[in-house]
Amino acid sequence: MSRIVTSDLRDGFNVEIWRKEMIQHYRTIVGSLLLAAALLASGLVLAADAKQPVGKISIEEKQFGLILGGSKGSGSLTFEGKEYPFKLRGLSAGINVGVSKMSATGEVYDLKEISQFPGTYIKLDASVALGGGMGGLRLKNENGVIMTLHSRTKGLNLNLGTVSGVTITMEE
Numbered sequence: 001m002s003r004i005v006t007s008d009l010r011d012g013f014n015v016e017i018w019r020k021e022m023i024q025h026y027r028t029i030v031g032s033l034l035l036a037a038a039l040l041a042s043g044l045v046l047a048a049d050a051k052q053p054v055g056k057i058s059i060e061e062k063q064f065g066l067i068l069g070g071s072k073g074s075g076s077l078t079f080e081g082k083e084y085p086f087k088l089r090g091l092s093a094g095i096n097v098g099v100s101k102m103s104a105t106g107e108v109y110d111l112k113e114i115s116q117f118p119g120t121y122i123k124l125d126a127s128v129a130l131g132g133g134m135g136g137l138r139l140k141n142e143n144g145v146i147m148t149l150h151s152r153t154k155g156l157n158l159n160l161g162t163v164s165g166v167t168i169t170m171e172e
Contacts (some may be wrong), residue, residue, distance in 0.1 A: 053107035055079035057147055061088065061102045071166070079114060086118070091164040106149035116143040123167045139166060
């Protein structure tokens, strides 16, 4: 029995056909994984958006930093038809350089009574703002109150890998 040996056939095995089939299987697996990840991410977004905001918030904050960063500002919360002024102070640890001013508006979730609003809100972020930078941010306090903020920053500010906390106190 004679064996045919060419560049495409080795021991009766067609390497090119095998290679094309493996690439097709790889593409199918990667495509399935990407589709599953996209569906999971969109499901999480829909689940987060399914909550209805119970209040609106606006904030004006000055941020400064050189290694340790800080911020100071004020804002107002609109909840159950009333407006509540508040003050905020923050501290962040990580790489912080610059001075900037941030304005933010957003929505408040999971607030059942006004006494749950004050507290320390935690955020994990990595952001750069140059000139009129825009951004977004989610914060949560120890009472489970969530703020989703849409911000606009003026100035120069660099935050990399920082863990930040913002403490909110109600004005009297």
